[in-house]
Every structure is written in C-alpha cells, then in structure tokens.
Amino acid sequence: MPKDFEAKTSGIGAPMKRREDIRFLTGRGVYTDDLKIAGQTYAVFVRSQVAHGRIKAINTEAAAAMPGVLAIFTGEDFKDVGGNPAGWLIKSRNGEPMREPKRPVLAHGKVRHVGDAYAAIVAETYEQGRAAAQQLADDTDIEELPAIIDMKAAAADASNRVHDEIPDNLCYDWGWIEDNRAKVEEVFAKAPHVTTLELVNNRLVPNAMEPRASIGEYFPGTGDYKLTTTSQNPHLTRLLVAAFVLGIPENKLTVVAPDVGGGFGSKIYHYGEEALVLAAAKKLGRPVRWTAERSESFLSDAHGRDHVTKIELACEKDGTFLAFRTETYANVGAYLSNFATVTPTFLHGTLMAGPYKVPHVYVNVKTVFTNTAPVDAYRGAGRPEATFSLERVVDQMCRELGLDPFEVRRKNFITPDMFPYTTPVGLAYDTGNYQATLDKVIEIADVAGFEARRQASAKKGKLRGLGLSTWIEACGIAPSHLVGILGARVGLYDAATVRVNATGNISIMVGAHSHGQGHETVFAQIAAEKLGVPESSIEIVHGDTSKIPFGMGSYGSRSLAVCGVAMTKAIDKIVAKGKKIAAHMLEASEADITFEAGKFQVAGTDKAKTFGEIAFSAYVPHNYPLETLEPGLEETAFYDPANFTYPAGAYLCEAEVDPDTGKVTIEAFHCADDFGNVMNPMIVEGQVHGGVGQGIGQALLESTTYDETGQLLTGSYMDYAMPRASDVPFYNVDYSCQTPCTHNPLGVKGCGEAGAIGSPPAVVNAVIDALHRGGITHVKHIDMPVSPQRVWAAIQG
Amino acid sequence: MKVSLTVNGKPMSGEVEGRTLLSTFLRETLSLTGTHIGCDTSQCGACTVHVDGKQVKSCTIFAADVAGAQVTTIEGMANADGTLGRVQQAFQDHHGLQCGFCTPGMVMASAALLAVNPKPTEAEVRHHLEGNICRCTGYHNIVKAVMAASGQDVSMAAE
Numbered sequence: 001m002p003k004d005f006e007a008k009t010s011g012i013g014a015p016m017k018r019r020e021d022i023r024f025l026t027g028r029g030v031y032t033d034d035l036k037i038a039g040q041t042y043a044v045f046v047r048s049q050v051a052h053g054r055i056k057a058i059n060t061e062a063a064a065a066m067p068g069v070l071a072i073f074t075g076e077d078f079k080d081v082g083g084n085p086a087g088w089l090i091k092s093r094n095g096e097p098m099r100e101p102k103r104p105v106l107a108h109g110k111v112r113h114v115g116d117a118y119a120a121i122v123a124e125t126y127e128q129g130r131a132a133a134q135q136l137a138d139d140t141d142i143e144e145l146p147a148i149i150d151m152k153a154a155a156a157d158a159s160n161r162v163h164d165e166i167p168d169n170l171c172y173d174w175g176w177i178e179d180n181r182a183k184v185e186e187v188f189a190k191a192p193h194v195t196t197l198e199l200v201n202n203r204l205v206p207n208a209m210e211p212r213a214s215i216g217e218y219f220p221g222t223g224d225y226k227l228t229t230t231s232q233n234p235h236l237t238r239l240l241v242a243a244f245v246l247g248i249p250e251n252k253l254t255v256v257a258p259d260v261g262g263g264f265g266s267k268i269y270h271y272g273e274e275a276l277v278l279a280a281a282k283k284l285g286r287p288v289r290w291t292a293e294r295s296e297s298f299l300s301d302a303h304g305r306d307h308v309t310k311i312e313l314a315c316e317k318d319g320t321f322l323a324f325r326t327e328t329y330a331n332v333g334a335y336l337s338n339f340a341t342v343t344p345t346f347l348h349g350t351l352m353a354g355p356y357k358v359p360h361v362y363v364n365v366k367t368v369f370t371n372t373a374p375v376d377a378y379r380g381a382g383r384p385e386a387t388f389s390l391e392r393v394v395d396q397m398c399r400e401l402g403l404d405p406f407e408v409r410r411k412n413f414i415t416p417d418m419f420p421y422t423t424p425v426g427l428a429y430d431t432g433n434y435q436a437t438l439d440k441v442i443e444i445a446d447v448a449g450f451e452a453r454r455q456a457s458a459k460k461g462k463l464r465g466l467g468l469s470t471w472i473e474a475c476g477i478a479p480s481h482l483v484g485i486l487g488a489r490v491g492l493y494d495a496a497t498v499r500v501n502a503t504g505n506i507s508i509m510v511g512a513h514s515h516g517q518g519h520e521t522v523f524a525q526i527a528a529e530k531l532g533v534p535e536s537s538i539e540i541v542h543g544d545t546s547k548i549p550f551g552m553g554s555y556g557s558r559s560l561a562v563c564g565v566a567m568t569k570a571i572d573k574i575v576a577k578g579k580k581i582a583a584h585m586l587e588a589s590e591a592d593i594t595f596e597a598g599k600f601q602v603a604g605t606d607k608a609k610t611f612g613e614i615a616f617s618a619y620v621p622h623n624y625p626l627e628t629l630e631p632g633l634e635e636t637a638f639y640d641p642a643n644f645t646y647p648a649g650a651y652l653c654e655a656e657v658d659p660d661t662g663k664v665t666i667e668a669f670h671c672a673d674d675f676g677n678v679m680n681p682m683i684v685e686g687q688v689h690g691g692v693g694q695g696i697g698q699a700l701l702e703s704t705t706y707d708e709t710g711q712l713l714t715g716s717y718m719d720y721a722m723p724r725a726s727d728v729p730f731y732n733v734d735y736s737c738q739t740p741c742t743h744n745p746l747g748v749k750g751c752g753e754a755g756a757i758g759s760p761p762a763v764v765n766a767v768i769d770a771l772h773r774g775g776i777t778h779v780k781h782i783d784m785p786v787s788p789q790r791v792w793a794a795i796q797g
Numbered sequence: 798m799k800v801s802l803t804v805n806g807k808p809m810s811g812e813v814e815g816r817t818l819l820s821t822f823l824r825e826t827l828s829l830t831g832t833h834i835g836c837d838t839s840q841c842g843a844c845t846v847h848v849d850g851k852q853v854k855s856c857t858i859f860a861a862d863v864a865g866a867q868v869t870t871i872e873g874m875a876n877a878d879g880t881l882g883r884v885q886q887a888f889q890d891h892h893g894l895q896c897g898f899c900t901p902g903m904v905m906a907s908a909a910l911l912a913v914n915p916k917p918t919e920a921e922v923r924h925h926l927e928g929n930i931c932r933c934t935g936y937h938n939i940v941k942a943v944m945a946a947s948g949q950d951v952s953m954a955a956e
Contacts, residue, residue: 294836
C-alpha cells in the first residue's frame with residue numbers, strides 16, 4: 001500500500017479495518033440458512049435428469065402419501081402466474097424484438113436443461129422431502145428429446161428447438177452499430193493487414209461459497225409475505241417476484257437479504273425457488289425453507305461467459321488500428337435470466353473499442369438458446385469477453401507484424417488530451433490516462449529485469465513469458481433515460497436515506513447490498529468525513545426492503561459510484577437543513593453559516609453549534625423555526641448518474657510453462673489500475689485480488705463442460721477446478737494512477753470487476769509469449785482454460 | 798441416540814440419528830451456525846472444526862463418532878475476554894475475508910496449521926489451505942494473514 005494511503009486513519013481514503021469482520025470472524029454472521037423459524041418446513045426440488053424432454057405425466061400419488069409430505073407443486077400449479085422476465089429488450093439487426101420465451105416458476109410441458117426444476121415437495125423434514133422427491137422422480141414420465149448443446153449447431157438446425165415457438169433457437173441477431181457495418185467492411189477490404197482470431201470465452205460457474213437459499217413466510221393476519229433470500233438486490237427481487245411472477249402487491253412483500261456469502265452476479269437474479277417458497281408458505285400457512293446443495297448450484301445457478309467469437313483487426317503495417325470487427329455466438333442457455341440479454345450486447349459490444357482510438361468498430365452477436373443452464377452476468381459481465389477478444393487479437397497482430405506489444409498499445413491509446421472521447425461503439429469516456437497505467441505496470445513489474453528471469457527459467461528447462469493486457473470497462477451503468485432507449489426495463493439509479501437520530505448518531509439506509517464488499521465500513525467512512533463525526537456513530541443499514549429506499553442493489557461495480565453518491569447527496573441535504581436550524585439558533589443569516597468538521601459556525605465568529613446540538617434541536621424543536629422548517633433531520637436522495645464510469649488499467653502476467661507437462665505456473669501478476677479516487681485502499685486491493693483470482697481461474701482452471709447429451713460433467717468441486725491457494729501467487733496491486741470520474745462528486749469509478757476483466761488475456765498472452773520465446777512458434781492460440789493437457793497438445797502441434 | 802461431547806469448552810449433548818453429520822449436529826442441534834456448509838462433496842472446507850485438537854471437515858464425520866471428544870468451532874476461537882483470537886485478529890488486520898462464508902473454515906484450518914508449524918513458509922500455508930476454497934479474496938490476504946499470525950514479516954507479500 002502506498003505510504004500516503006497508510007497515513008490516514010479515518011474518513012475517506014483510510015485503510016480502515018472492516019467492522020463487519022467481527023461477526024464473520026466469530027461465527028456470528030447471519031446467513032439465510034442460519035435462520036430457524038418456528039414451524040418451518042422444507043422444500044426439495046425435483047430436477048430434470050435429462051437436458052431436453054417432454055413431460056408426459058407426473059404421478060404424485062405415491063410421493064404425497066409418504067411420511068411428512070405436506071404438499072407437492074408442479075408446473076401445472078404455476079401455469080397461470082407470470083414468468084420471470086428478462087430485464088432488457090434487445091432488438092435484432094432487422095429491427096425485430098428478441099424472442100422471449102416464458103420462464104415459469106416450475107417447468108411446464110417441457111424440461112429444458114439438466115437441473116430444470118419441474119416439481120417441488122414440501123415436507124416436515126429435509127430428509128422426508130428428499131425421499132419423496134426421489135419417489136416423484138421415479139413416478140414422472142419424461143420423453144427424452146435430442147439435446148441442443150452446441151450453440152452454433154443450435155442456430156443452424158431449425159428442426160430441433162429448445163422452445164417450440166422459436167424456430168432457429170435464436171434470441172436475437174444484434175448489430176452494433178448496424179449503420180457502421182458497411183463502412184467497417186470497406187475498411188477491412190482495403191486494409192494493409194488483417195489479423196483474425198477465433199476464440200472461446202469459456203463458460204464459468206460463479207460459485208459464491210454460500211449456496212443460494214430462500215425462506216418464504218406468510219402472515220395470514222395481515223396478508224403479508226416475507227422472503228429471506230440470498231440476493232444482491234432485494235428491491236429488484238421484490239419487484240420481480242411480486243409484480244411480475246406471483247402478482248402480490250409490492251407493499252405486501254418484504255424481501256430481506258441478510259448476510260450473503262458472495263454473489264459475483266449469480267445472486268442478482270430472481271429464481272423460481274424464491275417464488276415457490278412464498279407460494280408454498282401461503283398455501284401451508286407455515287414457513288417454507290430451501291437451501292441449495294452445491295450440486296444444485298452447479299445445475300441451476302446462472303452461469304457466466306460462454307461466447308464463441310471471431311475477431312478481426314484491420315491495421316496499418318506499423319500497427320495503427322483501423323478497425324475491429326467481431327462475430328460472436330453467445331449461449332444464453334435454456335431460459336432468459338434477468339440480465340442475460342444485455343450482457344452479450346450493451347455490456348460487451350459497447351466496450352469493443354477498448355482504450356484505443358480505433359476509428360471503426362462493428363460487433364455482431366447472435367444469442368442462442370441451448371439445453372443448458374441459463375447464462376447471465378458473472379463478475380465483469382460482457383466486459384471480460386470484450387477485453388479478452390481485443391487483447392488477444394492485438395497481441396497476435398504484433399506477432400504477425402513483428403511489432404512490440406507495449407509500443408503498439410501505446411501508439412493506439414486514446415491520449416489524455418482527447419477526453420471526453422466518444423468511441424465508435426457509442427460510449428463517451430469521461431477521463432483516463434492509459435499511458436500512465438501502462439508506464440506504472442512496466443515499472444512495478446520490473447520488465448527491465450524480465451530477460452534475466454527468463455534465462456533463469458530456461459536453465460531449469462522452463463519457458464517464461466510476459467503477457468500484457470490494457471483494459472477498460474464501463475461501470476455504474478446509467479443514465480436511466482439512455483438505457484431506457486436501449487431496451488432496459490428498469491431504471492439504474494440508486495438511493496440512500498440518512499436519518500440523524502435525536503441523540504446525534506446516524507442510521508444510513510442504502511439501496512446497495514454488501515455481500516463481501518465491506519459497505520458497512522466504507523459508506524460509514526465517507527459519511528463520517530462529510531459530516532465530521534466519528535465512524536462509530538454511523539450505522540449502515542442494507543438488505544431489507546422494509547427499511548431501505550428503493551435502490552437497485554450491488555452489481556456492475558456500481559455501489560459507490562451510484563449509491564455512494566446518492567448517500568452524499570442526502571448528506572448534502574442534511575447539512576443544508578442543519579444550516580437553517582443553526583442560523584435560527586445562532587440568530588444569524590443562513591448564508592453566514594459554515595459547516596466544517598461537524599460544527600455549524602457563524603463565519604468569522606466563534607458562535608457555533610455542534611452537529612449533535614443541531615440534531616437534538618431538530619427533534620426537540622423548542623427553539624426552532626417551525627413556521628418555515630419541518631422538525632426532524634432525515635433526508636433521502638436518489639441519484640441517476642449522467643454517464644457510466646470508466647475504470648481502466650494495465651495488467652502484466654509473468655508465467656512459466658513446463659514444456660514437458662504443459663503445466664502453467666503464474667510466477668507474478670502485476671496490476672496498475674485507475675479507479676479514480678479510492679475510498680478505502682485496503683478494500684480496493686482486496687477487490688482486485690479477488691477479481692484476478694477469478695480471472696486466473698478462468699484462464700487456467702475452470703471449465704464448465706456439458707457432454708453431447710447435456711449432462712454437466714463438471715457438476716461438483718471434484719470436477720470443476722476452483723482456484724485453490726496453491727494455484728495463485730501474491731498479486732502486486734497499484735492504484736496510484738488516478739483520474740477521478742468527472743461526473744460524480746466522489747470521483748470514484750468502481751473496482752469490483754476490474755481484476756476479472758483484465759487478467760484472463762494477460763495470462764493467455766503470457767503463455768503464448770512463453771512458447772514463442774521458447775522457440776515453439778507454431779502455436780497461435782490456446783483456448784481457456786489453458787490446462788496442461790491443452791498446452792502440451794499445442795506444443796506437440 | 799444421545800451424544801455427549803465438549804464443544805468450545807462446555808459440555809453439550811443432543812439426540813442424533815446414526816447418519817447425522819457433525820456439521821448438521823453443530824448447526825441444527827446446537828445452533829452453532831458459524832460452521833458453514835458450502836458443498837456436498839467434502840471439498841470446500843467451510844465446515845472445518847477441531848476435534849481433539851485436530852483439523853476435521855465436520856461434514857466428513859458422524860456426530861455419533863465424536864461422542865466424548867473435545868470439539869472447537871469458530872465460536873470458540875475468541876479470547877476469554879471476547880476479543881478476537883490471534884488468527885482471527887490477523888484475518889481482520891490483513892483483510893483476509895470478504896463475504897465471510899469460507900472464513901470460519903479458513904480460520905480453523907489456519908489455526909490447526911500454526912499449532913503444528915508455528916512459522917510456515919508461504920508455500921506451506923498455500924499447501925495447507927488446499928482443502929479450503931475461497932471465492933472472494935484470491936487467497937492473497939488469507940495467506941498473508943496466516944503468516945502474520947505466525948509472527949512473520951509479511952512485507953514480502955506485495956501490496
């Protein structure tokens with residue numbers, strides 16, 4: 001940590017230890033599955049064992065008669081309620097709206113992927129539920145249909161359909177920007193050099209360590225429902241399950257997301273299990289709980305990535321970029337999860353200019369239904385896919401033309417004097433300094449000493465390589481009016497309420513949700529600095545729709561850049577009202593009142609009131625301007641950003657390849673990031689570490705593999721290679737290059753996804769570089785995960 | 798059947814079936830929900846506890862098999878005065894946790910390592926924690942915390 005960050009002990013920029021750690025470290029966190037509710041019952045889902053099939057009959061009689069069984073639900077019970085909707089309506093190149101099949105609470109008529117739940121048992125005990133679920137599975141007649149697994153084949157074969165009403169299994173065929181297509185073709189036709197790469201962005205299972213869990217309750221006395229669930233955005237879940245699926249009035253449903261054990265995107269979405277436990281709770285008049293087993297998580301959580309892309313780069317012989325063109329197939333799985341349609345489009349195609357002043361870009365994405373688990377946003381969401389394609393093809397071009405990958409990137413960077421900069425794919429970057437982060441990573445990685453390290457590796461018979469990735473992303477997705485034009489069905493603001501209590505301590509209710517990010521600490525740091533009070537007097541409240549204002553939760557690195565700003569705006573209102581109260585109490589003009597370090601003061605005098613005195617007066621308004629000012633000191637602000645934020649950075653991976661076994665070892669990983677202003681450097685570092693860890697997992701280890709019949713071959717931790725402590729190095733993280741965001745008052749950009757976005761291409765570039773430096777020059781590309789088997793096979797040619 | 802044992806220094810007992818796992822017994826019967834269950838194949842390590850001083854994944858052992866044993870869970874790792882114990886404090890000091898779900902298992906596994914290897918190398922820490930999966934931290938600050946808890950200089954862990 002740089003020294004100037006270490007120096008501060010409180011407020012903005014201090015590496016404060018996390019207050020939430022105390023409960024997590026002592027076993028006193030309260031996650032959904034930790035709750036016990038009197039009278040609780042257990043839901044067990046009956047899931048399809050085939051990837052594609054027609055449900056002929058479900059005979060519930062024997063299961064219903066088993067001990068402890070209280071109710072059985074099938075798709076028939078939910079056929080008349082709503083479906084779980086897609087959050088974005090995407091239009092195809094020809095102007096047609098996307099195909100949007102209904103996603104039911106329980107599969108009805110057909111099952112469409114292994115793990116697709118078509119029935120649920122509710123029983124007195126979990127074991128009784130499991131036994132009855134097995135019986136029901138035995139008593140269900142499903143006619144197996146040919147599975148549609150390969151996405152290119154799915155789009156080519158109109159005879160076999162995931163959804164009977166969608167003839168070509170195509171959700172949409174999207175062009176971005178379609179009007180640029182002809183011009184890009186023209187540039188390619190005349191380009192002095194064209195580099196082409198075909199890439200797979202491997203499907204990943206998010207694998208938050210806490211499995212999904214939900215508890216439904218119904219209170220007949222009031223007609224209220226309560227859903228306790230593993231969610232990154234309780235208000236969004238409430239809106240979806242109440243208004244869209246079950247038709248419960250929003251104000252009769254409380255959604256609580258208590259401590260949540262990681263999300264990474266997979267807990268943004270509303271899932272059918274949440275609707276089931278609520279409906280079952282009402283029917284039975286008892287609480288109904290469900291916790292996923294890890295095997296269920298593998299089969300039914302929304303997966304991530306899964307693109308097949310052809311990317312072309314047109315350039316001058318000196319490496320000056322002329323155009324990028326991509327054709328991508330994106331696998332959306334069997335149903336549309338909530339953000340499934342925006343992830344491969346507006347979170348991917350709009351980033352396809354990278355940090356480069358490339359004049360022409362055209363992106364085509366065909367999103368395809370298959371008989372696999374739904375695919376949606378996973379840490380980075382579209383941006384890792386864009387970055388991987390760009391950074392791989394740039395390296396390949398350098399190799400083809402004999403150019404230096406550092407210099408080629410530098411030559412093509414948007415320069416600091418060019419901001420604000422509008423890209424050919426529709427984004428307006430507000431600020432950045434890509435040269436600075438590249439210089440910084442070269443410095444901290446000791447690139448000058450690489451050759452000596454390479455020779456040392458060579459003496460051991462190992463090949464050492466250096467892989468660069470210069471990435472950019474768009475965070476804090478906004479503004480609402482723009483995303484509305486693009487097809488969003490929600491707004492993308494956030495909200496916070498600051499309640500100053502009569503005794504002067506403060507409760508801040510935020511729309512953002514913390515599931516590992518440390519909001520309870522960081523939001524308090526910011527508020528403490530703004531109000532001039534100690535952090536210990538501030539409580540951050542999140543995760544309960546009955547307490548917090550309508551915010552959109554946490555994903556897309558948006559918590560501080562959107563909700564944090566909403567909080568500062570609410571604080572501004574508190575200060576403004578405090579000045580009015582102080583002016584009255586101090587018998588001064590409001591314009592003469594200053595607020596600094598927790599004190600309202602008449603400028604140029606020693607007349608002052610403390611923050612606590614003002615708060616007390618607001619609630620005990622004996623000496624108070626009641627004729628012009630309401631009592632109380634509580635303010636809410638909603639904030640809808642003017643633009644995305646644009647974090648960027650340069651990552652360098654140093655990898656060693658064992659040519660005899662193909663095993664890749666990450667020897668060093670260096671990150672130079674520009675996140676704008678940093679609120680808590682300790683937490684920012686932790687976010688980068690975690691993102692890079694996941695990126696290395698994608699690059700080297702993680703593979704979600706379905707066989708041709710649609711069986712998930714990697715459905716447990718024995719088959720799916722999660723990164724372990726021994727798979728990764730210490731990471732070298734620097735965030736001293738800071739160009740604060742120009743359109744939010746905190747100047748923050750977001751840091752949650754950066755590591756997962758920037759790291760996979762750096763790793764793969766390092767492996768290819770190692771092979772080439774080692775004289776193995778026939779290898780152009782190796783698909784992720786770059787496993788020993790694949791590397792060894794590539795070396796053998 | 799009834800099983801009696803000592804948990805975090807206190808005698809405890811409860812009714813179990815023969816098939817009841819120690820992890821289930823701790824969470825459901827004794828309401829010690831700090832021990833977490835993150836998988837169904839004994840891979841993730843979130844349920845790690847100490848049985849007679851030895852590190853055990855509590856989902857791999859029947860409750861009935863630990864009758865009479867001394868079991869320590871995350872709830873028993875704080876100092877007598879309620880402050881964080883040495884390993885717990887190092888995890889907080891070095892930001893060795895984010896969502897907190899794997900944390901109880903990580904702390905228990907780390908404490909077990911330090912009990913037998915008071916000054917482990919980085920490689921030894923990483924090797925020892927192979928049976929504990931964390932999805933949040935990329936392991937950097939966990940490894941750093943364990944080494945710091947052992948009293949070693951962790952400035953080599955690049956910031």
